[in-house]
Amino acid sequence: MKPNPWTVLVPTVLAIALSACGERASVDPQKQAGGDPVLPAAQNFLVPPMQVPEGVGWQGDARPTVAAGLKIEKIADKLQHPRQLLTLPNGDVLVVESNGPGQEPVTTPKQLVAGLVKSRSGKGGKGGNRITLLRKDAASGKWVQHVFLERLHSPFGVQLIGDTLYVADTGRVMKYAYAAGATRITDPGRELADLPDTINHHWTKSLLASRDGKKLYVGVGSNSNITENGLAVEYRRAAVLEVDVATGASRVFASGLRNPTGLQWEPKTGKLWAIVNERDEIGADLVPDYMTAVQEGGFYGWPYSYYGQHVDHRVSPQRPDLVAKAIKPDYALASHVAPLGLWFYTGTNLPATYRGGAFIGEHGSWDRSPLSGYKVSYVRFVDGRPTGPIVPVVTGFASADEKSLFGAPVGLAQSADGALLIADDVGNAVWAVTGSGS
């Protein structure tokens, strides 16, 4: 019996169809850093690329690698998914321990599969829904942990204005009375303002107080990658909201920012800056995440376009009127690095190279081969503008073979003595980076 041509043809066609999918990245990440990133043509996939190292944590005395002239030490461990940090005026450090509320329903077959793959990385670890306070013991130099505030609901941003502590839970901004030097808050708290709370595809609500303490800026992520949950659920999302501290009234300050996860004031110009996670699934080298100055009333493209007028054809109906006014972000950080922490360094502990610019905590990719991110980087600022390349500073969070994940940097802060602090939500630790001579 001669072989049937179909028995050869069908598997061949299937194999070609599937192999045409998860391709490897081809653009050098350095060419996607800066004000004018290389943007290859967008493509659609049958199977989007996915590569997720397995979360294993730090074994023994293992620690991230730092650039020359720096040293790193662990100042807290055994935390419950630490995400954000805030240094209080007395030098205490607040660590927000949190993860997503897990309220996004499975509405597509794809979500079933993707959820299983992503949970391997340890990034899906259960969050503490609490804030831990770290206080440095003057005698021993060790940092002591105190459970500071509990029973929160997927908190992320935290700010102190005067004697009031503001915490951005995923669904609302809460306010609590804080007494200087306290190691625990017993105040049940009051709601200042509600925040977009449906689905919470992107659940983090970053928070930044204005210098005069009258406004809070809240980074609210989109409810989808690219409107696959419908446009209605994007109301007041992919935006920076401005909340009036006195009344709790809020308005959209800037929009089109897909997932603005870190907000900071640029120290020289006093301008509001944000880091933003851009869209996925149109290529291993698209779309670069970015940091940008956020202008009042500005529209930055999502979902209709990226980097100015690069139209995203996955959105219907299209909005050429909005694409036309989309602002091109200031500085690209390379594709899928997932920036979740931004800090303008104002101390003197670190060498002069690292003063006056921005550190970026890159949580790391899940949909790119090879991996990108999984490091803390630095971008120099001159006269309030990012200048030059993006430089890796703290690395070694993923193993060299890209199979294991020891840690993943998230929020950044600066300790009272000028150390750069890094929250690590896979290693469940907080790291302090100092000048090696300090």
Added chain:
Amino acid sequence: MNPPVRKRPSKLAAVVFDLLNPVAFGLFAGALIFDVVYASNADILWMKAAAWMIAIGLIAAIAPRLINLVRVWRPLGGVGRPGDRAAFWLHLVGIVAAIVNAFVHSRDAYAVVPEGVWLSVATVALFVIGNVLVSLQPFAHQEHA
């Protein structure tokens, strides 16, 4: 040499085939309708529903297609009929199109259009032609469908 054994058609296979075969076809046909609706109004619920219908349709198709494979190529009592064999291949290509379509439907939002619509058209058209060929054959089309 073993003595020849008189085989009889499996009643279980007949029941499974008759129950599940129309379910798979119905789900693919429903997915086509929903894909056309989504292409015209971009309301995401239709596309998500179509994605589930294609995925469930593929699962529902596994048993009847395997039963059909045996019936067409290892028929009891003589040679399979040409219409059955043509229908087998048409269904097979329709299933391959549905598998690819399941991946196309994993794309976000309007990236499913237009490929998803055309693949749904292909699956349903191939199933329809196959079913019609089988129906128009003389004799016992129930058994070989």
